[in-house]
Amino acid sequence: MKKFLYLFFAVIVMESCDDGDLIVTSFDFTDLDINYCSTVNIDSDDTVITNYIFYKINSETNESLAFTLSTSDPILEAPSTTGAYTYNLGNNADSFISYRIYNGTVDSDYFCSKIPPASPVVNQEYISDEGSLTIVTEGDYNDRDGIDSEYEMLLEDADGNLTEDLDGDGIPNIYDFDDDGDNVPTNQEGVVLNTDGSINYEESLDTDGDGRPNFIDNDDDGDGVLTINEDADKDLNPNNDTTDISVGQDYLNNNVSIDYGVTTYRIHTYYLEDITLTINISNAVFVSDNGEETIRQQTLFFGEYSAPDQTITTTPAF
Template sequence: MKKILSVLIAIACFTSCDDGDIIVTSFDFEEQTLDRCSDFDTQFIFFKINPDNNESIAIAFTTSNDIFGAGDGTLETREISLALSGNDAITYRRFDDAVTSDYFCNPIPPATPIVIEEFISTSGDITVFTGGTYADNDGISSEIEDPTGILDTDSDGLPNIIDFDDDGDNVPTGQEGVVLNSDGTINTELTRDTDGDGTFDYLDDDDDGDGILTINEDPNMDLDPSNDNSDPNNEALDDYLNPAITTLVNIEAYRVHNYFLNDIIVTINTQNLDFRNENGEEVIRDIRTVIFGNYTVASDAEFTTTPEF
């Protein structure tokens, strides 16, 4: 419905307009879910449908940014500010019958339902935020791994919460014998500490305590110490967990890392909107910052990087 507001919205008058003439009209789609069209390259179309009143509000905007998550993988919420003009606009429509997503996502809108009222933005600003939860999916939740989010045990530039190899020994944390309690905390009895020095393997850069860093117990030099078994008397045991093997190779590179942005939500805010109706007569101005909607992205984003050694 078109919601009656108090005095936040003023009208600019085109023709005869008495002093104090204020139209207090805006669009109320707070309860409706934000949906989107999927098959567009750089112009994004989001829309809300209110079936109770056969009305909709849609926003189209153009950006080359991937607003759904890939980005550059930095930890901050990403923010893109855009000015609406031309084909980038917000459109309110009321129809004579029920409307579906086909109406917005078809390059040629269907002939029906028929539009009986329409307001199109003539100017306005929008801000698109992309946020979510960064994680390395290494088996330890970020809150347990480091509630501060800034700890970087191996100083490779990737905080532990997104570092799938926390100690930088080229053995992923997920392979270093971490055992969790039912509440997700680390079980200090069962989590592996091969050399018994009080530092769990996943945070220990010399797991077997033989003086040779795990990263250098990699004779085939494939950046994976977990496939090197040199001990003829114990072929099942990797060299980096076997203090009897102290062969050293010089490895000066980290393996490829990946991490994820999960539970991605795109939030669109609008500000300074001017609308004109189908006759160009009625103008609605809304200077407030309003949340147009929140869109939950179905898939997670994955980032791949190789930290500098």
Template sequence: MKKLLFAVIAITCFASCDDGDIIVTSFDFEEQTLERCSDFEAQFVFFKINPANNETIALAFTTGNDIFGAGNGEEASRTLEIELNGNDNITYRRFDAAPTSDYFCNPIPPATPIVVEEFVSTSGDITIITEGVFADSDGIASDIEDPTGLLDTDGDSLPNIIDFDDDGDNVPTGQEGVVLNSDGTINTELTRDTDGDGIFDYLDNDDDNDGVLTINEDANMDLDPSNDNSDPDNEILDDYLNPMVTTSVNTEAYRLHTYSFNDIIIIINTQNLDFRNQNGEEVIRDIRTVPFGTFEGTPDATFTITPDF
């Protein structure tokens, strides 16, 4: 229910309050799951249903911002502020029977159940926070690869946590012999260091220490040094891992990179809400910052980019 405190005060107010009286209280749907409608192109609709009390609370708003994506692909958390007015509002309703999500997600609400009590916000503010985790498909968790999220080993403007080629040699990190422990940390004994210089191959731009950068040991110039082998006496080692091969080409481009924004959640808070009932006679006000709910289950967002060389 709206909260027992609210229900008691509201009933009292219906009997004794006139226009302009203010009740400071809150709507309580903390135990209900936040749902959303996905079929409306121009408007976002989030709602909670409490079937035990035949009541709902719904937030509807319009924005040109993509709150479900990853924005510019660089921020793991971003915030959007929206002022409620007009068709952007929060509506509390109590029905004569428990509604379903179809009530909110159809362009024309069904005739039943019937609304027996309604309060609609006339003003207020909402804060929408989008949070997620970046991943670059290199097999190393971001918090292991770089807890700061700022390390950019190859200087290509992509932090290692979203760079699938951390050393900029055009050989993906996932192909450079990284071995993980059971807890996801780097196994320093088994992870490959071809030239034994103390720098793992996935962070070494000259893996065999032959003086030729790995990115330039790409004889067929297809931006993939891992498929070039020109030593007839050693068919096992590709040129970039073979110190006996020092042929160099002039490569001036990085490979196409793909990374994703995962585990996206939408956190919605409300503040300074004013509500009026369906007759416009009673006012309810909640000036606090109150969690409206957290929405989970947003599909991962994928980004494709070629870093500047």
């Protein structure tokens, strides 16, 4: 099938020599894996610019389709929430696509070497002169706190209302590793799960017995001093402050109620998982290296790329 498409394409290119301009509809690299390499440089105003080359190699036909992109956008690290990341493929060095035909086998090092290897030789090259590139980045945020996102999306606040951000720190419950904002991570607050993964509110630890399990209770021992403030050394970890070892930490001991006035959340870590980039090209015009041949692609699905999980650390505003 690929061979057929290649032959079809080759015929069209040859025909295009006659009139110099043709719309091609079967330009197919769809079944091939996407790979990429990148380098980083810092521009004059300290912006980090990443120079990417995403490429596909057809080893049966010795062809490649590759795009070069220099951008500060976090295309591999953050969802494109306000629409796709979009780039102009016009005649500029920051973003363009090349379609190449070689005289021999191209390996994966070809695009990632600082100096292009002497072989294979590029027999023909077409570079984009017009068009646009869109990248839709999707992924799922997760706090890896042991509770499935679907069961902690909505948690009940002290007034009995279901909320997506229980502690109001700007990080939704599904990727907030400290849901109640008491500086004790949820996975250290005695959550008990049912066999289906949902939260067992009755069995989960409730130190003061007020009906609100510790992971959603910001005063775990019910002594009137918020857990976050029962932090004698003020290291943003109430778990290592114990006056009476026979009872436990001060935040779980209602006989100790000293308010140390902590006004900072601990550093939060969360993850972006299952990251997928969907890459499309539209209205592309490729011009041959001698300038005599033009290939037009109204729509071209470059492909999908799965990126590694990202780790994000931040300190929410108190």
